[in-house]
Amino acid sequence: MTSVVSGESIVPADDFQLPETISRDYLLHHRVCPINTANGYVQLLAAPDAYLEAADELAELFELPVQVETVSLDTVHRAIERLTSQRQHAASDARWDADDDFATDVRDLANQPPVIRYVNLLFRDAHDASASDIHLEATRDGLIVRFRLDGVLVPAAAPPPELQHAVVSRVKLLADLDIAERRRPQDGRIRIRLDARELDLRVSTAPTIFGESVVLRLLDRGGRPVRLVDLGMPDELLCGVIDLATRAHGMMLVTGPTGSGKTTTLYAALQQRKTGDEKIITVEDPVEYHLPGVTQVPVHRQAGVTFASALRSILRQDPDVVMIGEMRDPETSEIAIQAAMTGHLVFSTLHTNDAIGALPRLLDLGIPDYLISATLDGVLAQRLVRTVCEDCREPYVPDAAQVALLADGDSSTMPSEFTHGRGCSACRGTGYRGRVGIFELLCLDDALRDAINRRASRAEFRVLAEQAGMRGLRHDGWAKVRAGVTTVDEVLRVTER
Numbered sequence: 001m002t003s004v005v006s007g008e009s010i011v012p013a014d015d016f017q018l019p020e021t022i023s024r025d026y027l028l029h030h031r032v033c034p035i036n037t038a039n040g041y042v043q044l045l046a047a048p049d050a051y052l053e054a055a056d057e058l059a060e061l062f063e064l065p066v067q068v069e070t071v072s073l074d075t076v077h078r079a080i081e082r083l084t085s086q087r088q089h090a091a092s093d094a095r096w097d098a099d100d101d102f103a104t105d106v107r108d109l110a111n112q113p114p115v116i117r118y119v120n121l122l123f124r125d126a127h128d129a130s131a132s133d134i135h136l137e138a139t140r141d142g143l144i145v146r147f148r149l150d151g152v153l154v155p156a157a158a159p160p161p162e163l164q165h166a167v168v169s170r171v172k173l174l175a176d177l178d179i180a181e182r183r184r185p186q187d188g189r190i191r192i193r194l195d196a197r198e199l200d201l202r203v204s205t206a207p208t209i210f211g212e213s214v215v216l217r218l219l220d221r222g223g224r225p226v227r228l229v230d231l232g233m234p235d236e237l238l239c240g241v242i243d244l245a246t247r248a249h250g251m252m253l254v255t256g257p258t259g260s261g262k263t264t265t266l267y268a269a270l271q272q273r274k275t276g277d278e279k280i281i282t283v284e285d286p287v288e289y290h291l292p293g294v295t296q297v298p299v300h301r302q303a304g305v306t307f308a309s310a311l312r313s314i315l316r317q318d319p320d321v322v323m324i325g326e327m328r329d330p331e332t333s334e335i336a337i338q339a340a341m342t343g344h345l346v347f348s349t350l351h352t353n354d355a356i357g358a359l360p361r362l363l364d365l366g367i368p369d370y371l372i373s374a375t376l377d378g379v380l381a382q383r384l385v386r387t388v389c390e391d392c393r394e395p396y397v398p399d400a401a402q403v404a405l406l407a408d409g410d411s412s413t414m415p416s417e418f419t420h421g422r423g424c425s426a427c428r429g430t431g432y433r434g435r436v437g438i439f440e441l442l443c444l445d446d447a448l449r450d451a452i453n454r455r456a457s458r459a460e461f462r463v464l465a466e467q468a469g470m471r472g473l474r475h476d477g478w479a480k481v482r483a484g485v486t487t488v489d490e491v492l493r494v495t496e497r
Contacts, residue, residue, distance in 0.1 A: 010045060010071055012083050013038065021061065024084040030054035033079040034062070042066045047073040110170040110179070118159050119170045123201070125156065127194055129428065132218060132259070134201075136168060138211030143167065150386045150435045151259060151494075154428055168212055175203040183207055190216070202286065225267040225289045232436040232485075234476060240441050241380060245269040245347075250377040251340040253327075255352040261384050261437055262349040263288055266323055269347060270294065278320040283310040285325050299325070307332040315339055324348040330366045337367055340375035354473065355381040355442035356461050359452060373449035379442040383473055383494040385486045386432035389421035396420045398488040406478050406488050415482045436485060438476040438495075443468065 012035040027033050031047040032054050044055055046068045059066045122145070126134050131147035134156075143164040145156045159167045172179045175188030190201040202217040228241060244252040252269065254262045267289055273280060275293030282291075285299035285307070295317070297310050307324060308331040314322065315335070327333045327348045340346040352361050358379040362372050395417045407414065421431025442448075445468050451460055477491030 010069065010075055010079065011035065012079055016083075018083045019061070022058075024080060026054075027080045028077070031073060031076055032058075032068075033076050033083065034058055034066075035079055035083070037062060037064060040064065044068045045071050045076050045079050047071070047076045049073075050076075110166050110173050112166065115159075115163055115166045115170050118163060118167060119174075122156070122167075123192060123199070124194055126216075126218060127197070127199060127220075130434075134216040134218070136171070136214040136216075138168075138208055138213055140210055143211075149428065149430065150432055151384055152386070152430070154430060165211075168214055171203060171214055171216070172205065175201075177203070177205065182212055200286075219286070219288055225271060225291065226264060227271060228265075228268040231261075231265060231268060231439075232480070233439050234479065237439055237441045237471075237476075240378065240443055241269065242272055244378040244380075244443070245272040247345055247377060249340060249343045249345050251336070251346045251348070251375045252377055253348055253350055253358050253379045255350045255355060255358050255379060255381045256383060257351065257353075259384070260382055261435075262382065263325065265380065265382060265437070266347050266349065267291065270321070270323060273321055279318055280321040280323070281314045281317060281319045282323040283307055283314065283325060284323075308335060311335045311339070315344075319344060321345045322347070326350075327365070333362065333365045333367055337371050337375055341371060346375075352381070355379040355440050355470065356458060356465055357381075358442075359461055360458060363452075363455065369453050369455055373444075373452040376444055376452075378444060381440045381442075381473060382437045383477075384435040385438055385477060385480065385490045385494055386430075387434045387436050387485055388419055388487065389424065389427035389431055389433040391426040391433075392422040392424035392431065393419050393484075394422050402488050402492055406474055406481065406491055408474065408478075413478070413482060415484075418481070418488065419484045420487045432486075432490070436480065438473050438480060438491065440470060440473050440476065442470050 016036050018034070022034075029051075031050040033045045034042050035045055036043040042058060042062045042064050044058060044066050046052065046055075048070055052068065055066045055068055122134065126147055129147055129149055131149050133148040135146045135148070135153065137144045137146070142161055143158055145158045146153045147156045169179045171190075172186070172188070174190045177186045177188045184207065186205045188203045190203060192199050192201065197220060200219040202219065204215045206213045228238060228245075233241065254265050256262050263284070270280060270282075270291060279295070280293065281295045281297065283297045283299065287296045287298045290296065297305075297314060299305055299307060299310065307326065308329065311322070311324060311332060312335060322336075322339055322344050324332065324336055324346065325348070327336055327350055336346050336348055350358050350361055352358050359372070362376070363369060396419065398418050421427055421433070423429040423431045427433040442465050447464050448461070448468065451464055473495050474491065477486070477495060480486050481488055481491060
């Protein structure tokens with residue numbers, strides 16, 4: 001039954017709550033708002049042009065007769081906002097209560113022996129497999145676990161379905177993260193000891209539509225930096241890098257995508273210096289290995305320690321050699337260039353696809369061309385290719401078109417046979433075990449410096465670089481294929497153009 005009344009209260013009753021089945025959009029569309037169910041009927045505010053068929057629908061929903069009071073549209077809107085905001089606050093309070101209960105429950109679950117045992121085994125298995133990362137990915141079907149081995153993701157043992165949420169919570173607890181917070185990304189760190197090795201695990205969480213995704217980066221604190229001679233560089237290129245690394249001043253850059261081993265190469269280059277005779281300072285994010293005789297400064301953005309701010313400070317520390325983890329912004333790049341200009345030797349990295357790409361990239365960062373040509377001595381570009389597993393190595397016939405593409409018409413260097421890995425337990429069925437670098441080295445000569453000052457095109461830079469003796473990444477990759485170190489498709493995978 002519907003009737004029209006006047007003189008009633010137009011403020012929602014304190015104890016009246018809008019049912020979940022009535023949406024804010026529904027009320028705004030019909031220009032009505034129920035505000036009370038006392039006295040055996042529903043009091044309904046309605047604008048003069050309201051759709052009063054809503055009154056019948058609300059009477060059926062509340063199972064009470066409806067009495068309509070005609071008010072201004074503005075009054076209806078205020079009542080709707082008040083009711084829906086009350087519902088949002090009530091829902092928010094309920095969520096906080098639920099979060100507190102959730103936090104207590106998952107903390108208890110995360111400390112149960114089966115969960116602790118699984119997480120400990122996960123860390124050990126990842127370390128034993130020489131994984132660089134552990135990925136815990138929430139999907140519609142549950143938690144998927146994968147290791148990044150030699151730069152490629154491979155499946156790992158997932159926890160039982162009933163432990164999946166607890167496993168993620170266990171990782172967050174170890175990283176000192178808020179386990180009740182599931183709606184925003186978090187970052188933390190776990191330090192563990194496996195046998196005699198100390199591991200740092202950098203933890204990153206991100207919310208997804210099916211739950212939280214967690215990635216752990218493994219850093220072996222007990223590891224030792226490799227030497228330049230162990231990186232797999234061709235002899236002529238190795239001599240060029242050693243020459244750049246032992247100069248009195250200037251700048252050497254290492255380029256490549258994330259995960260291509262740039263920092264490892266810079267560490268190896270620093271070992272060419274006489275640490276007892278020189279002051280060597282690094283700025284890193286994070287510090288991956290401890291280098292004897294080297295002062296290492298970690299970036300800490302929350303504390304205001306960025307690459308640029310740290311670099312300004314360490315230049316007042318009277319360094320001879322400076323290593324900057326990455327030149328990612330104009331300010332850092334300008335300070336680094338000025339350091340090289342004032343008698344320091346500077347090592348750093350850039351994210352470019354090849355050595356030639358470093359030249360236009362520096363120009364894009366706003367560095368004057370004359371400063372680049374005056375300070376930059378060389379650019380080393382690199383990739384990491386997986387090496388054939390020695391336990392399952394066997395001959396195979398690669399795709400002829402791929403061979404022709406990689407050999408670039410050089411049929412005189414065709415090997416008598418090609419080898420690849422069949423896949424075995426030692427390599428987890430991948431056919432590869434371990435990685436080695438492939439490299440190209442650009443050493444600047446007078447012609448290239450003049451081209452920088454003229455802001456030449458990338459095509460002209462490449463022609464001049466090849467005339468100066470630079471050989472591309474695929475040239476080194478092809479040499480490693482011929483030597484049986486890696487495969488044709490692996491080199492093409494990491495050097496796609």
